[in-house]
Amino acid sequence: xxxxxxxxxxxxxxxxxxxxxxxxxxxxxxxxxxxxxxxxxxxxxxxxxxxxxxxxxxxxxxxxxxxxxxxxxxxxxxxxxxxxxxxxxxxxxxxxxxxxxxxxxxxxxxxxxxxxxxxxxxxxxxxxxxxxxxxxxxxxxxxxxxxxxxxxxxxxxxxxxxxxxxxxxxxxxxxxxxxxxxxxxxxxxxxxxxxxxxxxxxxxxxxxxxxxxxxxxxxxxxxxxxxxxxxxxxxxxxxxxxxxxxxxxxxxxxxxxxxxxxxxxxxxxxxxxxxxxxxxxxxxxxxxxxxxxxxx
Numbered sequence: 001x002x003x004x005x006x007x008x009x010x011x012x013x014x015x016x017x018x019x020x021x022x023x024x025x026x027x028x029x030x031x032x033x034x035x036x037x038x039x040x041x042x043x044x045x046x047x048x049x050x051x052x053x054x055x056x057x058x059x060x061x062x063x064x065x066x067x068x069x070x071x072x073x074x075x076x077x078x079x080x081x082x083x084x085x086x087x088x089x090x091x092x093x094x095x096x097x098x099x100x101x102x103x104x105x106x107x108x109x110x111x112x113x114x115x116x117x118x119x120x121x122x123x124x125x126x127x128x129x130x131x132x133x134x135x136x137x138x139x140x141x142x143x144x145x146x147x148x149x150x151x152x153x154x155x156x157x158x159x160x161x162x163x164x165x166x167x168x169x170x171x172x173x174x175x176x177x178x179x180x181x182x183x184x185x186x187x188x189x190x191x192x193x194x195x196x197x198x199x200x201x202x203x204x205x206x207x208x209x210x211x212x213x214x215x216x217x218x219x220x221x222x223x224x225x226x227x228x229x230x231x232x233x234x235x236x237x238x239x240x241x242x243x244x245x246x247x248x249x250x251x252x253x254x255x256x257x258x259x260x261x262x263x264x265x266x267x268x269x270x271x272x273x274x275x276x277x278x279x280x281x282x283x284x285x286x287x288x289x290x291x292x293x294x295x296x
Contacts, residue, residue: 008066008096010089016073017044017066017093021102022057032107032131032289033062033100035093037116040185041081041200043072047269048113048136048194055276056111060289064097071200079178079203083119083214090123094130107131109287113268114138114239118216121247124226125219132287133223134279136231137265139243140217140250148240149186159183163212166205176204184208187265188237194266217250224252227286231258231267231275238265256282 002021007014025031034056038049044065053063068086070076090110098105109132112120117138124133139145150159162179169177181201220228228251232244241259248257263272283289 006096008092010069010092011085013069013075015066015069015075015089017064019097019100020053020057020063022060022062025102028101030104031060031062031102032109032287033064033097033103034109034111035064035090035097037090037110037112037120038068039114039116041071041181041203042196043067043198046196048266051271052111052268055279059280059283062100062103064093066093079200079207080176081203081207082210086119087123087126090119091127094127107291109133112136112138114265118214121216121220125216125222130226132227134229134231135244135247136267137233137236137239138230138247139239140215140220140247141243142212142214145240145243146212148242162205163209166209170206176206178202179205179208185238191237191264191266194269217246220247220250221252224254228255229282230256231278233264233267234259234261236265254286
């Protein structure tokens with residue numbers, strides 16, 4: 001396998017990533033490619049990124065993974081994650097990947113987990129160059145997601161008070177209010193081992209406001225006729241399963257949704273073989289390594 005460190009620019013920031021070409025790909029041979037997006041405040045080295053990359057490479061796809069603005073080795077203020085900036089970064093990553101000599105620039109898909117899944121869906125809806133979308137544990141309506149993640153009246157009131165405090169602090173000082181990771185997206189203690197060491201722990205309140213306002217539901221219907229796969233745990237302890245169900249309800253065909261009872265939010269990092277088989281079979285039907293020839 002060829003692993004090429006790369007950089008590219010998005011909104012004036014240098015972003016860092018890797019393009020990986022599977023073994024056996026001849027010089028100048030073009031393959032379909034898939035950009036794999038990391039989750040909330042994570043990096044391109046997370047299990048939810050590297051494991052699907054390994055699966056895709058085994059199947060014959062070129063992959064690209066990169067650190068979003070403000071994350072990992074990429075430039076940008078730490079803790080400032082703005083959803084639409086991540087959408088732009090994904091489109092800019094596609095532009096960079098399409099220039100690679102082993103990539104068929106007309107056949108580049110996007111796969112994301114959690115926050116990255118929401119970004120993948122939104123990017124597919126607004127960038128017609130995206131040839132296929134895979135969303136794992138994603139979400140389509142930020143406000144409704146947060147209502148479920150902060151389920152009691154007291155917890156939700158605390159969360160919305162944090163958003164208001166962030167707006168007030170910025171208006172008064174011109175500076176962001178920094179808030180802890182788990183005050184934005186709660187994760188049960190027993191699952192926090194999936195959060196990569198070195199992941200961002202403090203975020204601008206503007207990040208939470210951006211997520212609150214983000215609605216991939218409004219653009220997911222524009223992905224069709226390009227294929228869409230939605231994956232979610234039926235008992236997700238981080239992102240409510242209703243979010244993928246809503247995404248599917250707003251999608252147009254061809255779209256598939258699979259719910260898994262034997263995995264949780266970090267399904268790719270868990271190495272769940274059923275998830276891998278579903279992805280492999282879906283790719284073979286809707287986004288195969290060898291493009292199906294149209295009937296004469």
